[in-house]
Amino acid sequence: MNMIEVVDLCYRFADGTQALTEINMTVERGEFVVMAGPNGSGKTTFFRHLNGLLSPARGTVTIDGVDVQHDPVLARQRVGMVFQDVDMQIVGETVYDDVIFGPENLGLGRNEIERRANDVLIMVGLSDQRDRHPHQLSQGEKRRLAIAGILAMQPDVIVFDEPFTHLDDSGVCIVLEQMLKLHHGGITLLVATHDLEKVICYADRLVLINAGRIVEDGLPKMILPKVEKYGVRMPCALRMGKEVWPWLAH
Ligand SMILES: Nc1ncnc2c1ncn2[C@@H]1O[C@H](COP(=O)(O)OP(=O)(O)O)[C@@H](O)[C@H]1O
Ligand SMILES: [Mg+2]
Structure with a gap:
């Protein structure tokens, strides 16, 4: 069984904008x-x-056979989302408080909450920052904090929305390293970006969306040559005609 199944998903905002059509x-x-x-x-x-976070106007989204609409609490625990604007995700007065927010809401015991928080802070390399105010962190650290908060919920899927926004080169590298660790740990990853350069060489699959419809879906090496047709910048090496295929995972 597929882990995530999206069938005929349509969504329209209250102002009439048709944002998704038959996904x-x-x-x-x-x-x-x-x-x-x-x-x-x-x-x-x-x-x-x-x-x-949004409900389909039409169609369904299921995670391991469970309709997200029927059990949104379970869906939120199983599918963690790192927002594009990491400041919006910060809820705690300290790094540690921020990380325990999710597990506390799951109603876990104190020992389990502390164990998870300590583990995930080590995982993302923020253990020594646990007492700092999150707003004092760099953009890259904030994104790692968001990842820690999600990992503390022990999700099966992590969704990254434009994860490289406002990051400098070293921030990009650290976030990429986290993603690869999660991938190797068996977590299912979905990454939205208009900037393929940074991440495509690690991906199993590339899906192109245009005007609310999926227009291509397949192995990166099959889809990359078509991206410019849909307004997505091609990685430099490809544009220059260099042979990048050996770098691609798939
Ligand atoms: N809150 C909203 N109200 C009305 N339209 C919206 C809202 N959020 C996004 N949209 C519109 O929905 C479409 C899809 O937006 P979005 O999902 O944010 O695209 P992307 O993440 O690919 O940039 C766009 O036309 C956008 O203007
Ligand atoms: Mg967006």
């Missing part, structure tokens, strides 16, 4: 999927359906 997509457990499309193509709106 059909499946994701297998452990896959690393990149979704690319120009600004306004529907990436964020699509991702918000995976954990029940």
